Amino acid sequence: MKKNDFIVVIGTSAGGMKALTALIEQLPKDFPAPLLIVNHISPDATGDTLINALNKIGKLKCIHARHGERIKAGQIYIAPSDNHLMIEENGFILITKGAQENRSRPAIDPLFRSAATSFGNRTIGILLTGFLDDGTSGLIAIHRCSGICIIQDPADADYPDMPKNALNQIKPDYCIPIAEMGKTLSILVKRKPKKQIPVPEDITKEVKIAKRVLSDLPSVNSLGEQVPFNCPGCGGVLWKMSKGPDLRYRCHTGHAYTAAALLTEQTIKMEETMWTALRMFEERKNLLTTIAQDQKGAVAASAIERAKMSQVHIDRIRAILLSNDNSAITDSPL
Secondary structure: OOOOOOOOOOOOOHHHHHHHHHHHHHOOOOOOOOOOEEOOOOOOOOHHHHHHEEEEEEEOOEEEOOOOOOOOOOEEOOOOOEEEEOOOOOOEEEEOOOOOOOOOOOOOHHHHHHHHHOOOOOOOEEEOOOOOOOHHHHHHHHOOOOOEEEOOOOHHHHOOHHHHHHHHHHOEEEOOOOOOOOOOOOOOOOOOOOOOOOOOHHHHHHHHHHHOOOOHHHHHHHHHHEEEEEEEOOOEEEEOOOOOOOOOOOOOOOEEOOOOOOOHHHHHHHHHHHHHHHHHHHHHHHHHHHHHHHHHHHHHHHHHHHHHHHHHHHHHHHHOOOOOOOOOOOOOOO
């Protein structure tokens, strides 16, 4: 890539295939920038369906991103499943099994931050349809490194959470529907980049953590302050990030969460714990009932009473788990 060549990074989740095909279809075969895409997929998915769809509908070649490969203009790189996609300053691709961010791997934020630190003012970040708010922090990093930020108009998104949450935290250069993005990109990649500014140290540290280059307590301490709750991913201490307008948390092993993603993960853990407690109380009641049947006198009477108390706990837990609104264990995204 030449000195002033742009790089385009795109993040999406639910509804992503439809949005990506509509966007890629608009780009000309001589589009002068590489495009790196993170689309949230399950760990056991291959991503072939998306690649085949983009190759069929568009004029640019689309492939799985491969570790160590150097990016080329006019080519599309898709993050492989269960791996983060990142980009080095020299234009080489980095595929890593780093800790999940916002409950996802691949996640959007690691790609966006790595592009921001490596390409700075030559970075164009695009956030499309999806749930929750992965990508917001990465888009803020691109903005802080003098890159260009584009958010899909929420009214145009099948799932508007990601665009809406990003708009709550950052004023993008463009908030437009998919139908306008192809033309806009074609114009932007031919312009002179904005003035380059130094990359903030906290963004560089987060990129190093995601690359698994840096994972020590002093480094995370410098990014924020410890909070009195633990990381759902590993059980370690969490730090609240002090930089940027968005409320985020990170542990020293690399897991990272927005407030909404952390609340969702805590809710899932709570439900798992309650189902486990329900099973254990039921097993306890069954054991006590067996003891009561096989024993006599005071032993049997005590077992019967304790079985009745176990049933009380069973009824309480089941009422919470099976309530219509599940208000005790579920929360909507922030």
